[in-house]
Amino acid sequence: MTTFNLTTRFFRTLLPLFLLALAAMSVSAQNTSTHVAIIEIDGTITPAMASYVESSIKEAERDDAEAIVLRIDTPGGLSSAMEDIVTAIVESDVPVIAWVGPTNARAASAGVYITYASHIAAMAPGTNIGSASPVNSDGSDIDETMKNKVINDAVSRIRNLAEMRDRNEEWAVSAVTNAANITATDALDLGVINLISPNIPTLLNDVNGMTVTLNNGETVTLNTAGASTETIGMNGFERFLQMISDPTIAYLLLSFGALGIFLELSNPGSFIPGIIGVLSFILGFYGLGTLPVNWTGLALIGLAFALFFIDLFVSSYGLLLVGGMISFVFGSYMLIDESVPGYGTVARPVIWVCAGLVLASAIAIGMLVVRLQRSAPTTGKKAMIGEIATVRQELKPSGMVFFDGELWGATLEHEQDSAPVGANVRIVGVTGIRLTVALTSEEEVNKVAEAPRREHLVPVSSVSSVAQ
Incomplete structure (x- = not known):
C-alpha cells in the first residue's frame, strides 16, 4: 500500500512537469518553423536591384514567410527602379520591415521612399536617412523648367507613403525639398521610424507582436521572436548587371x-x-x-x-x-x-x-x-595599278577604299563622279598612301579576277614582315 502511494505521488509530481516540457517544445518548434526572408538592398538602386527585390518578395510570398526584412544601405539611384521597389513593397502579401543597417549604413534618396513604403521601419545605431531631393540621372540639379513639376510629384509620392504608414509627413517633405538628413535617434524621435535595433535578431524580437495592415486589408500580427532567417540572394544575371x-x-x-x-x-x-x-x-x-x-x-x-x-x-x-x-x-x-x-x-x-x-x-x-606608308610606294605602287578595290566610305569624289587587306584613302579620277559603299573601282594611280581610282564595269572586274595575281604585289603579311 505504501509503495502504491509513493508511485502515485511520483506520477502526480512528474506529470505537470512533463506536460509543461511538451508545451515548451511545442512553442519552440512553432517558432523554428516560422522564417523571415532577408533581402539586401546594398548599393545603388538600379533596374537589376529592382528586379532582384521584386522576385525576392514573390519568393517570400510563395514560401509563406512570416515577414520580409529589407536590409538597406544605399546612396539612392534611378527613380524608375525605386518606384518598382516601392510598388512591390506596397503590394506585398507579406509584412515588410525596412532596417537601415548595420552601423554606418544609410538610406539616402530612393532609400527614403523604400523605408517609408515598408510596413515597419527601423534603423541601427549610427545610421542616417534623408537627402531625397530628385536630381537628373547624371547627378546634376534639374533645370528650373522641370524642377517644380518633378518636386511636386516627388512630394506627393512621399506624402502618400507617410499617410499610408502613419509616419512623419512634414519631415518627409523636407527630405525631398530641402535634402534633410537625420540620424537614427532623431528619426525615432520625429516618428520617421518605429524603432532602433542594432541587428536583425534583435529586430525580430522587437517587432514580435506588432500589428500591420497589408494592401488587401488583412491585419497581421507578427510572430517573429526566435524565427529563423533566410537571405535571398541575387541570381547570376542580376549580380552581373549590378556589378x-x-x-x-x-x-x-x-x-x-x-x-x-x-x-x-x-x-x-x-x-x-x-x-x-x-x-x-x-x-x-x-x-x-x-x-x-x-x-x-x-x-x-x-x-x-x-x-x-x-x-x-x-x-x-x-x-x-x-x-x-x-x-x-x-x-x-x-x-x-x-x-x-x-x-x-x-x-x-x-x-x-x-x-x-x-x-x-x-x-x-x-x-x-608609318611603315606601310614607307613600303607601299616602293613595293606595291606599280603592281597596284589596274587592280580592283572596294569602296568602304562613299567616294564624292574622295573617301575610303579597301584593297589587299588594307584601308586606303582614295579620290575618283573625275571629280564629277561618285561611288557608293560596296562598289568596285579600278586603281589608276598611287600617290604616297592615297589612291586615284576610276569607275569600272562588272566585265572589267571579272577580267581582273580571272587574271593571274602579279607576283610583285605585296600581300599584307609580307608588308607586316617588312615593317618588322
Whole structure:
C-alpha cells in the first residue's frame, strides 16, 4: 500500500512537469518553423536591384514567410527602379520591415521612399536617412523648367507613403525639398521610424507582436521572436548587371569598348576587336546610365579616340596623340560626378593603367601605318595599278577604299563622279598612301579576277614582315 502511494505521488509530481516540457517544445518548434526572408538592398538602386527585390518578395510570398526584412544601405539611384521597389513593397502579401543597417549604413534618396513604403521601419545605431531631393540621372540639379513639376510629384509620392504608414509627413517633405538628413535617434524621435535595433535578431524580437495592415486589408500580427532567417540572394544575371553599375567596372567597359572600335576602324576586316568593342561599349553605357555621369568627361574620352583615329591619316608629328592622351586622362578623372555622394568614383590606378594601354595601342597602330606608308610606294605602287578595290566610305569624289587587306584613302579620277559603299573601282594611280581610282564595269572586274595575281604585289603579311 505504501509503495502504491509513493508511485502515485511520483506520477502526480512528474506529470505537470512533463506536460509543461511538451508545451515548451511545442512553442519552440512553432517558432523554428516560422522564417523571415532577408533581402539586401546594398548599393545603388538600379533596374537589376529592382528586379532582384521584386522576385525576392514573390519568393517570400510563395514560401509563406512570416515577414520580409529589407536590409538597406544605399546612396539612392534611378527613380524608375525605386518606384518598382516601392510598388512591390506596397503590394506585398507579406509584412515588410525596412532596417537601415548595420552601423554606418544609410538610406539616402530612393532609400527614403523604400523605408517609408515598408510596413515597419527601423534603423541601427549610427545610421542616417534623408537627402531625397530628385536630381537628373547624371547627378546634376534639374533645370528650373522641370524642377517644380518633378518636386511636386516627388512630394506627393512621399506624402502618400507617410499617410499610408502613419509616419512623419512634414519631415518627409523636407527630405525631398530641402535634402534633410537625420540620424537614427532623431528619426525615432520625429516618428520617421518605429524603432532602433542594432541587428536583425534583435529586430525580430522587437517587432514580435506588432500589428500591420497589408494592401488587401488583412491585419497581421507578427510572430517573429526566435524565427529563423533566410537571405535571398541575387541570381547570376542580376549580380552581373549590378556589378557593371560600379563606376570602375563601367569605366573599364567603356574604355575597352572604345579601344576595340578604334582598332577595328584602324585595321578593318578582323571583326573580333569590333564585336568585343561594341559589346563592351553597350555594357559600359548601361553601367554609366545608373551613375551620376559628368557628360563633359564622357565627351573628352570620345574626343581622345577621335584624335587617335585622325592621327593615323594626318602627319601631326605626335601632337594629336599627345592631345588625345591629355583628353583621355582628364575625361577619365571627370567621368563620375563626385559632388553626388555615395556612388564612389573610378579607381585612380585603373585610369592610369587604361591610359597606358590606350597609348601603347595608339603608338603601335601608328607605327604600323608609318611603315606601310614607307613600303607601299616602293613595293606595291606599280603592281597596284589596274587592280580592283572596294569602296568602304562613299567616294564624292574622295573617301575610303579597301584593297589587299588594307584601308586606303582614295579620290575618283573625275571629280564629277561618285561611288557608293560596296562598289568596285579600278586603281589608276598611287600617290604616297592615297589612291586615284576610276569607275569600272562588272566585265572589267571579272577580267581582273580571272587574271593571274602579279607576283610583285605585296600581300599584307609580307608588308607586316617588312615593317618588322
